[in-house]
Amino acid sequence: MIFGASGDLTHRKLIPSLCSLHGKGRLPKDLRIVGVARGARTDAEFRDSLLEGVRQNGDMHPNPEEWQVFASRIFYAPGDVTSATGLDALQAKLGELEAPAAGKGNRLYYLALAPSLYEPAVNTLGLLNMAREHSNQSSSQSSGQNPGWRRVVVEKPFGVDLASAQELNNSIQSVFSEHQVYRIDHYLGKETVQNILVFRFANTIFEPLWNRNYIDHVQITVAETVSVSERGDFYDQAGLLRDMIQNHMLQLLSLIAMEPPSSFDADSLRDEKVKVLRAIRRIEPQDVSRHGVAGQYQGYGAERGVAAGSRTPTYAALRLHIDNWRWKDVPFYMRSGKALADKTTEIVVQFRRPPHLMFSMNRDAGGQDADLPPNTLAICVQPDEGFHIRFQAKAPDSWLQLHPVDLEFHYQDAFGDKANPDSYERLLIDALTGDASLFARNDEIEEAWTIIDPFIAGFAAAQTLPPAEYPQGSWGPQEADAFIQGDGRDWLRGCGGH
Numbered sequence: 001m002i003f004g005a006s007g008d009l010t011h012r013k014l015i016p017s018l019c020s021l022h023g024k025g026r027l028p029k030d031l032r033i034v035g036v037a038r039g040a041r042t043d044a045e046f047r048d049s050l051l052e053g054v055r056q057n058g059d060m061h062p063n064p065e066e067w068q069v070f071a072s073r074i075f076y077a078p079g080d081v082t083s084a085t086g087l088d089a090l091q092a093k094l095g096e097l098e099a100p101a102a103g104k105g106n107r108l109y110y111l112a113l114a115p116s117l118y119e120p121a122v123n124t125l126g127l128l129n130m131a132r133e134h135s136n137q138s139s140s141q142s143s144g145q146n147p148g149w150r151r152v153v154v155e156k157p158f159g160v161d162l163a164s165a166q167e168l169n170n171s172i173q174s175v176f177s178e179h180q181v182y183r184i185d186h187y188l189g190k191e192t193v194q195n196i197l198v199f200r201f202a203n204t205i206f207e208p209l210w211n212r213n214y215i216d217h218v219q220i221t222v223a224e225t226v227s228v229s230e231r232g233d234f235y236d237q238a239g240l241l242r243d244m245i246q247n248h249m250l251q252l253l254s255l256i257a258m259e260p261p262s263s264f265d266a267d268s269l270r271d272e273k274v275k276v277l278r279a280i281r282r283i284e285p286q287d288v289s290r291h292g293v294a295g296q297y298q299g300y301g302a303e304r305g306v307a308a309g310s311r312t313p314t315y316a317a318l319r320l321h322i323d324n325w326r327w328k329d330v331p332f333y334m335r336s337g338k339a340l341a342d343k344t345t346e347i348v349v350q351f352r353r354p355p356h357l358m359f360s361m362n363r364d365a366g367g368q369d370a371d372l373p374p375n376t377l378a379i380c381v382q383p384d385e386g387f388h389i390r391f392q393a394k395a396p397d398s399w400l401q402l403h404p405v406d407l408e409f410h411y412q413d414a415f416g417d418k419a420n421p422d423s424y425e426r427l428l429i430d431a432l433t434g435d436a437s438l439f440a441r442n443d444e445i446e447e448a449w450t451i452i453d454p455f456i457a458g459f460a461a462a463q464t465l466p467p468a469e470y471p472q473g474s475w476g477p478q479e480a481d482a483f484i485q486g487d488g489r490d491w492l493r494g495c496g497g498h
């Protein structure tokens, strides 16, 4: 059931991903999709309205027959999920659709709604007794029958700070148990992000190096070329730290920094991620300028929906420290922004320099030992998914001129064009099959807010300088370069950019 069925997410992501899963034969055989929104539409009108989104956004370009088969699984019920009587038409529709399951149909409720509607929607589901997983688990398992599960998928943003996230968690948990709740962070559905786990824990060669003895620092960059364009209203309230760092970037950081879980079940994995988040050193709002830089692109104030004189950051660079044995004194730098020079998501791990150099560095070019660029490992999340390892080689026919070269693995080369489905495909199928590993747990979300809230408050405080301006199409404010250079380091591009 998709609440918010007329919205952008449904058209651009959910239906195209479901269509692709259908094409791959991965959807449960009896799955039906019911869209719920306020407007009056017939099933046929709703189906027709979805086709364009599938054509434009989906991996699968169904021919008319294929579309007919998929579309016949889709239904529509007009409704208002914020009021108990608003779901009468849906209840009637469910009565028909679930009749063959004799009241034991499983239900996934997807809240593709404005965030202000999450709580009212969950309350309505509670009031109508739609969250309860009925039937006795043990007897149904022994008889091999479907126990009729209920799950709810909640989109980001999950709150706007710790207090609102706790309130939302409390409301949801007063209706659903934690095992029924799937909080989406679409970064976790990206193939390369999942591959961080495989890379770290299915190979032995990296793990011995994965600590403070060999790693100098880590940089996580999520750069976008797009401006806030049509989303000014939302964005001006949210800002870069809420929109990208509290969720996507802290998820990336925890996968890079976590200890190996003992098994790949959802809770073991999430326990380890939470431990990392807990170990991140908290800062005080008055100290933000020592730990980061906020920026705003020139012309942001003139975007539609943005308040005059807004101090909302569209860029941020932060340095975080993880206070545990593995990462003590290894800074994790994060930078992200809108209207930047390139679209890239990459994690660069910079290793320490060799303790002693027996080569006189690039002597024929007059170089110094300190010029030797250290080894780096770049995890390229997008757009050109892969891994690059940079190391030194001797330039041919030189006295001993060292030259950095890259050992590269590209997903496309190894697995072909179709290698990377949209992250929603993976997350939808996981939610349908009950695997919560790639969804955020309540404690993860709350820990993440306790890390980010002081930065947001500090950057917004009257005594802090306003965000540093940067030209659109640049790499952010000069202050961000000065910030990392103050630590004797530079921002790195490890995935092919310069």
Ligand code: BG6
Binding pocket: 156, 224, 243, 345
């Ligand atoms: C969303 C943010 O969560 O992620 C957007 O709200 C951002 O502002 C988007 O553009 C980036 O996602 P991706 O998958 O394009 O990196």
